[in-house]
Amino acid sequence: MRAARCEEYGGPEQVVVREVPAPEVTPGHVLVDVAAAAVNFPDLLFIADRYQVSVGLPFTPGSEFSGTVAAVGEGVVGFAPGDRVHGSVVTGAMAEQVLAPARSIAPVPAGLSMVEAAAFRVTYLTAYHALVTAGAVEPGQWVVVLGAAGGVGTACVDVATRLGARVIAAASSPERLQVATKLGAEAGIDYVAEDLKTRIKEITGGAGADLVVDPVGDRWAEPALRAIRWGGRFVTIGFAGGEIPRIPLNLVLLKNVTVRGLELRTWVERLPEENARAREGLAQLVADGMRPLVSEVHELDDVATALRRVAERIPTAKVVISIGAEEKQ
Ligand SMILES: NC(=O)c1ccc[n+]([C@@H]2O[C@H](COP(=O)([O-])OP(=O)(O)OC[C@H]3O[C@@H](n4cnc5c(N)ncnc54)[C@H](OP(=O)(O)O)[C@@H]3O)[C@@H](O)[C@H]2O)c1
Known part of the structure; x- marks a missing residue:
């Protein structure tokens, strides 16, 4: 072959x-x-x-x-x-x-x-687990998606929007943000030209994000974490930006933030029930018209x-x- x-x-x-x-x-x-x-x-x-x-x-x-x-x-x-x-x-x-x-x-x-x-399969299952299984997203909540024009990023914007969340997309140019807007993101942040933390706070009316989904890491993870509300969640998926960030734990402590890791390969092996639920959830969204x-x-x-x-x-x-x-x- x-x-x-x-x-x-x-x-x-x-x-x-x-x-x-x-x-x-x-x-x-x-x-x-x-x-x-x-x-x-x-x-x-x-x-x-x-x-x-x-x-x-x-x-x-x-x-x-x-x-x-x-x-x-x-x-x-x-x-x-x-x-x-x-x-x-x-x-x-x-x-x-x-x-x-x-x-x-x-x-x-x-x-x-x-x-x-x-x-x-990989992209949408990762997105679904990040948002639902790990992120416990609820309709109406503010979800920040970093790397929102990438594979996992677009899937996160798509799924989060369809689940009724309010999505703030972050990517490296206005052109790249357009794809997230088309998928239903309510707001976009060009994280090269704009200050990520300040913009998330502004867009959420000072409240902060309920959930951050991060496939990029590097210098963007910490400002996004700083813009989470008290009791919010941060799901780390990957480090496409290159550097694995080192987050000061006092940020996690002071705001009672839950930080969750997600590696699909081991989740598929170890969490059969959660995977079955995720597949059912995704199949329903596909039946409702979702397409990658x-x-x-x-x-x-x-x-x-x-x-x-x-x-x-x-x-x-x-x-x-x-x-x-x-x-x-
Ligand atoms: N945990 C898991 O199970 C799991 C599963 C799938 C993927 N992942 C991880 O998730 C991340 C995204 O994967 P993907 O397949 O969605 O990749 P992708 O389509 O290439 O998207 C990555 C995004 O990261 C942004 N980025 C920022 N700095 C970058 C840099 N220096 N080089 C490349 N991209 C950069 C890019 O958007 P901008 O240019 O707009 O910033 C790009 O759209 C990767 O780290 C991957 O390893 C993890």
Whole structure:
């Protein structure tokens, strides 16, 4: 089969397309003919060997995919060849076939194309858990989304708006904020040109935010935390900005803020009930018309370009790689 391969750690240009042996189905796993794979920021960290866990060379990047079940391993129930599924793995999705643990795949929600389904699983599940499971968001509450024009960011704006929250989007330019506004954000903050804490306070009429969802970290986490109301919540998802911030704990103490971490990979493994609830919640939102925003679709041969676009902060919303000929609605 054809697969993207990282043969040397480095930037997107290190990723090439090669002919490699297809994976064999193993107990508890499902072999999927991949229709599409999405690009996520952690893919860049894996190929640079800067992720929390290291992946040995050579490997196939890609954590989020959609496709059709080709074979099911011993002990797998609920899936059969031909089923339309989407799922997540640590690496391996940017290939014509991927082997995934059965618990990491799910039927494609009715109404989603394969391209949309590939852009949905990691991003929207992360967003839903950040907002609902960890963030306990309520209708009418002020939710600040940092990196609001990115993959997770747009999903957070989309889901939060649909759950009735009042969203303040923060991104690095007015153009990038437009995508969040289209998704229903009530206000936008250009966090390069404006003071994040001051603007959040102004927009919320001095009250402060109820919830901050942070996939960016770096120099933006602390001002956002300082703009939370007494008893508010801060959910940390990632550090796309580069630096892992060091937050003074007195800020947490004085305002009785709850800080929650969320790592989807371990949540999927350890919290089956919460994941089932999240999937149900998302399926309802899809039934009500929610669709993930895909801003670019590339062919597998252009995988390095797709990765470079994300590394350069160019896309608004998700970048998807179209792989299988089966369906590209
Ligand atoms: N915890 C989890 O389970 C989980 C799951 C998925 C993703 N993540 C993490 O969430 C973060 C976002 O992932 P994503 O896939 O949504 O990525 P993405 O689409 O590339 O979005 C990241 C956003 O961060 C902002 N950003 C600020 N400084 C940046 C920098 N120096 N380089 C690149 N982007 C920068 C960019 O927006 P502006 O230019 O507008 O600032 C960009 O839109 C990543 O840290 C990723 O590792 C975590």
